[in-house]
Amino acid sequence: MSFSFNFDVQSQGEECPKSDIQKKEEEAKPDNTAKTETICVLKTKQALEHKPPVDSESLFENSVTETLTVGSLPPLHYLNECVFERTAGEREDDEQILSWTKDRNTDLISGVYEGGLKIWECTYDLLEHMDDEGETFLGKSVLDLGCGAGLLGILAFRRGARRIDFQDYNSTVIEQLTVPNVLLNCEEDSDEEGKNGNPSPKKRTLDETQPLSITRCNFFSGDWSSFLSLILSKEPVHKYDIIFTSETIYNTEYYPSLHNVFQKLLADDGIVYLASKSHYFGVGGGLHLFQTFVEQKDVFQMKCLKDIEQGLKRHVVSLKFKKTKSET
Ligand SMILES: C[S@@+](CC[C@H](N)C(=O)[O-])C[C@H]1O[C@@H](n2cnc3c(N)ncnc32)[C@H](O)[C@@H]1O
Numbered sequence: 570m571s572f573s574f575n576f577d578v579q580s581q582g583e584e585c586p587k588s589d590i591q592k593k594e595e596e597a598k599p600d601n602t603a604k605t606e607t608i609c610v611l612k613t614k615q616a617l618e619h620k621p622p623v624d625s626e627s628l629f630e631n632s633v634t635e636t637l638t639v640g641s642l643p644p645l646h647y648l649n650e651c652v653f654e655r656t657a658g659e660r661e662d663d664e665q666i667l668s669w670t671k672d673r674n675t676d677l678i679s680g681v682y683e684g685g686l687k688i689w690e691c692t693y694d695l696l697e698h699m700d701d702e703g704e705t706f707l708g709k710s711v712l713d714l715g716c717g718a719g720l721l722g723i724l725a726f727r728r729g730a731r732r733i734d735f736q737d738y739n740s741t742v743i744e745q746l747t748v749p750n751v752l753l754n755c756e757e758d759s760d761e762e763g764k765n766g767n768p769s770p771k772k773r774t775l776d777e778t779q780p781l782s783i784t785r786c787n788f789f790s791g792d793w794s795s796f797l798s799l800i801l802s803k804e805p806v807h808k809y810d811i812i813f814t815s816e817t818i819y820n821t822e823y824y825p826s827l828h829n830v831f832q833k834l835l836a837d838d839g840i841v842y843l844a845s846k847s848h849y850f851g852v853g854g855g856l857h858l859f860q861t862f863v864e865q866k867d868v869f870q871m872k873c874l875k876d877i878e879q880g881l882k883r884h885v886v887s888l889k890f891k892k893t894k895s896e897t
Contacts, residue, residue, distance in 0.1 A: 612679065612680035612792065612822065612823075613792050613794070613795065614738060614739075614790070614791045614792045614795065615791055615795055616789055616790065616791030616792070616795035616796040616798065616799040617740060617789065617790050617791055618787065618788065618789055618799070619740065619743050619744055619748065619788040619789070619790060620788075621748050621751075621752065621783050621786075621788070622748075625748075625749065625752055628745065628748070628749040628752070629648075629749060630656065630659070631652060631655055631656050632648050632649070632652040632656075632749075633648070633649040633651065633652060634646055634647070634648060634649070634753060635647055635648075635649050637696075637720065639693070639696045639697055639700050640697065640700035640701075641700060642696065642699065642700050642724060643724070643727040643728065643758070644758055645696075645720050645723050645724060645727070645754065646750070646753040646754050647688070647718050647720060647723075647750045647753065648718075648746060648749055648750060648753070650686055650687050650688075650746075653667050653670075653671065653686060653745070654671050657671050660741075660745055661741075661744065661745070662741045662745070663740065663741070664681075664682070664739055664740060664741045666678075666681070666682040666686070666739055666741050666742075667686075667741060667745070669681075669682065670682060670686060677819075677852075679820060679852070682738075682739060683715070683737075683738040683739065684717065684816070685715070685716070685717035685718070685737045685738065685739055685742035685746065685747075686717070686742055686746060687717070687718075688717065688718045688720065689717065689815060689816040690816070690846075690880075690881075690883065691815045691816045691844035691845060691846065691883055691885075692717075692718075692720055692721060692815045692816070692844070694815075694844050694875065694877055694883055694885055695721060695813065695815050695842055695844040695885055696720065696721065696724060698842070698844075698874060698875050698885045699721075699724060699842075701875075704728075704811075705728060705729070706724075706725045706728040706729055706730040706811070707728070707729045707730075708729070708730075708731050709725070709730045709731060709810040709811055710730065710731055710732045710733075710734075710807065710808070710809050710810050710811075710836075711725040711730045711732070711733045711734070711809060711810065711811045711812075711813065712733075712734045712736065712809040712811070712812045712813070712834065713725075713733065713734070713735045713736070713813045713814075714736050714793075714812055714813065714814040714817065714827075714830060715736065715737060715738070715814055715815070715816070715817035716735040716736060716737050716743075716747055716813075717737060717742060717746070717747070718746055718747065718750055719735050719746075719747040719750050719751060720750070721813035721815060721842075722734075722735050722751075722786070722813065723750060723751060723754050725811065725813075726751065726754060726781070726785065726786060727754055727781070730785070730811075731785065732785055732786075732787070732807075733785060733786045733787075734786070734787045734788075734789065734809070735747050735751070735786065735787070735788050735789065736788075736789045736790070736791075736793075736796050737789075737790055738790065738791070738792060739790060740790035740791075742790070743788050743789070743790045747788060748783075748788060751783055751786055752783060754781065755781045755782065755783055756781065757781060792826065793823065793826040793827055793829070793830050794826045794829070796830070797826070797829060797830050797833055797834065800834060801833065807834070808834060808835065808836040808837075808839065809834055809835060809836060809839055810836050810838075810839045810840070811839060811840055811841075811842065812830075812831060812834070812835055812839065812840075812841040812842070813841075813842050814827075814841065814842070814843050814844075815843075815844040815845075816844065816845060816846070817843075817845075818843070818845050818854050818855070818856065818858075818859040819845075819846075819849035819852045819853075819854040819855070820849075820852050820853075820854050821853060821854045821858055821862075824854075824858075824859060824862045828862065828863065828866055828868075831869065831888060832866075832868055832869075835888075835890070837890060838889075838890075839889075839890075840887050840888070840889055841869070841887060841888035841889075842874075842885065842886075842887055843859075843885070843886050843887070843888065844883065844884070844885045844886075845859070845883065845884055845886075846881050846882065846883050846884075847881070847882040847883070847884065848881075848882075856884050856886070860886075863888065867891070868890065868891065869888040869889060869890060869891060870888070870889050870890070870891050871886055871887070871888050872886060872887045872888075872889075873885075873886050874886055874887055
């Protein structure tokens with residue numbers, strides 16, 4: 570598996586798949602010059618809620634399923650990303666990101682495709698950290714923010730979380746990758762049975778009252794501001810006990826909307842687990858810039874949980890609401 574990444578910050582005059590809002594703006598512009606500017610400036614995508622399809626068979630056509638095992642965590646199943654290279658033309662892809670990323674061999678096109686079709690390195694770091702920490706997730710409400718393949722949310726799902734919401738910028742990622750991956754994890758693995766049919770220690774960590782049913786999961790696409798408005802529009806407003814977010818702080822432009830999601834949607838005693846590289850070459854963001862941003866906002870206490878020194882430096886951190894004086 571390759572961990573290299575190619576950022577493609579949109580250059581002038583190139584044609585690329587566009588978000589609905591970008592398309593609308595272009596229609597209103599009379600000439601091509603304005604069109605190019607619009608593509609470069611706007612990075613918004615209207616939030617949508619996605620329901621899993623009734624007939625999901627076509628999602629798995631010509632696919633190869635992989636299984637990831639980390640320590641004592643339940644095995645996590647997912648589609649090998651090479652399926653999109655072979656079947657891009659046959660899949661639903663209004664955003665055209667499957668064919669675009671295949672042809673351009675790019676990991677990220679800022680504001681168009683935010684990288685969700687591959688599993689990024691820090692997801693593995695965060696899974697390892699969750700294994701070390703032994704979080705059970707029982708009865709918790711979890712958000713996998715910028716989920717891509719959704720392995721962090723799927724871990725919470727397999728471990729008995731009460732509600733798991735998945736959000737990705739791209740609707741194609743949600744429909745073609747996240748939803749199929751959750752479906753692949755809806756059956757218990759036979760190797761979780763212990764000897765004589767008794768539950769193994771692994772299986773006992775699952776909440777027996779929570780069936781592995783996709784009805785516990787919700788799926789959203791769209792940019793973070795729009796996603797936040799959508800969640801806040803539902804009464805009663807839902808707050809999350811745990812927010813996972815891996816490799817989502819590469820672009821400093823998105824820090825205000827990301828921070829706003831944390832601030833508005835995290836439960837008072839909730840926790841954000843964030844995993845990131847120290848620095849993202851090519852786009853400029855990274856953990857230290859985000860930490861400065863968080864300190865300036867003065868809402869969250871950020872704590873380092875794990876540093877990984879091999880290869881590009883990576884980190885796992887947590888964010889919790891700062892306590893007011895009366896609470897301490
Ligand atoms: C590099 S991918 C990481 C995917 C996954 N978390 C992983 O670690 O494999 C970054 C993710 O952040 C999300 N993202 C980035 N910027 C966003 C924005 N402004 N609004 C909404 N989502 C965004 C995208 O959905 C994308 O999947």
